Amino acid sequence: MIMIEAIDLSKRFEHSSLFRKTQPGRPVLDRVSLRAEDACITALLGPNGAGKTTFLRMLAGLEKPEAGSILIQGQPAHLHTAKFAYLSDGCGLYPRLTGEENIRYFGALYGLSDAHITLRIQTLDSHLGFAHVLAKKAGACSLGERMRIALARALVHDPHTLVLDEPTNGLDLASVRKLRNFLRYLASEAGGGKCILLSTHHLHEVEMIADQVIVLVQGQVKATGSVRQITVANAAQHFEDAFAALAFGETISCINVG
Numbered sequence: 001m002i003m004i005e006a007i008d009l010s011k012r013f014e015h016s017s018l019f020r021k022t023q024p025g026r027p028v029l030d031r032v033s034l035r036a037e038d039a040c041i042t043a044l045l046g047p048n049g050a051g052k053t054t055f056l057r058m059l060a061g062l063e064k065p066e067a068g069s070i071l072i073q074g075q076p077a078h079l080h081t082a083k084f085a086y087l088s089d090g091c092g093l094y095p096r097l098t099g100e101e102n103i104r105y106f107g108a109l110y111g112l113s114d115a116h117i118t119l120r121i122q123t124l125d126s127h128l129g130f131a132h133v134l135a136k137k138a139g140a141c142s143l144g145e146r147m148r149i150a151l152a153r154a155l156v157h158d159p160h161t162l163v164l165d166e167p168t169n170g171l172d173l174a175s176v177r178k179l180r181n182f183l184r185y186l187a188s189e190a191g192g193g194k195c196i197l198l199s200t201h202h203l204h205e206v207e208m209i210a211d212q213v214i215v216l217v218q219g220q221v222k223a224t225g226s227v228r229q230i231t232v233a234n235a236a237q238h239f240e241d242a243f244a245a246l247a248f249g250e251t252i253s254c255i256n257v258g
């Protein structure tokens with residue numbers, strides 16, 4: 001089943017701040033249409049500034065589209081907030097609260113009881129491994145520790161649709177492998193067949209985990225399909241070559257051995 005459907009989404013930022021500049025006249029998202037299905041991990045891939053975060057923020061209701069619409073299970077996105085999780089690119093934790101307080105605060109916002117939150121913390125810890133940082137203030141945590149807490153906080157209410165902006169950012173190899181297994185489990189039948197849409201710059205990650213890939217370049221969808229389909233369609237030997245051709249216009253280098 002199609003869980004997330006974006007239809008002709010467009011966005012242009014009117015003002016540029018000191019640190020972020022848009023090229024005048026160029027939309028950040030330009031009639032983006034895409035789908036992410038249930039029981040599937042969909043990876044959103046694109047160069048810096050392609051519009052990935054803007055698109056994911058739009059799904060989470062944090063940016064308004066200039067045109068187009070977003071449907072979740074065929075209905076407007078705002079009707080699904082209780083089943084929706086969004087992990088922002090900067091983690092978004094309250095630095096003065098401990099890891100546990102951050103998770104509990106969000107659980108309470110979703111109406112979960114203390115006992116239920118305790119159970120969820122135990123379950124999520126068994127997959128992500130963050131028990132040792134629960135008592136630490138989020139502001140004193142390392143990047144990888146913050147990311148684990150932020151993931152737990154985003155998943156505390158057992159959402160069905162997971163939108164994750166660079167979830168492996170700052171994680172060490174062991175944590176990346178744990179997270180990968182956990183996301184695979186969540187997308188599986190046993191894990192509830194969840195719809196997972198994530199952005200990343202790690203091509204290896206995409207090859208390891210993604211059922212579907214969407215390549216976004218300068219606010220436009222340049223390719224969709226599996227890693228294999230995109231590689232073959234671009235007459236490339238490796239997915240990285242296909243992505244470099246799509247994202248940066250690099251020519252495909254074919255190395256013939258023997």
Ligand SMILES: Nc1ncnc2c1ncn2[C@@H]1O[C@H](COP(=O)(O)OP(=O)(O)OP(=O)(O)O)[C@@H](O)[C@H]1O
Nearest residue numbers: 013015016020021028047048049050051052053054
């Ligand atoms: N609030 C904003 N105001 C003005 N411009 C913005 C704003 N947010 C994003 N942009 C611009 O929109 C473009 C897309 O940004 P976005 O963060 O969505 O890209 P991205 O694909 O997530 O990039 P990265 O891979 O570097 O994280 C960039 O040119 C950025 O400067």
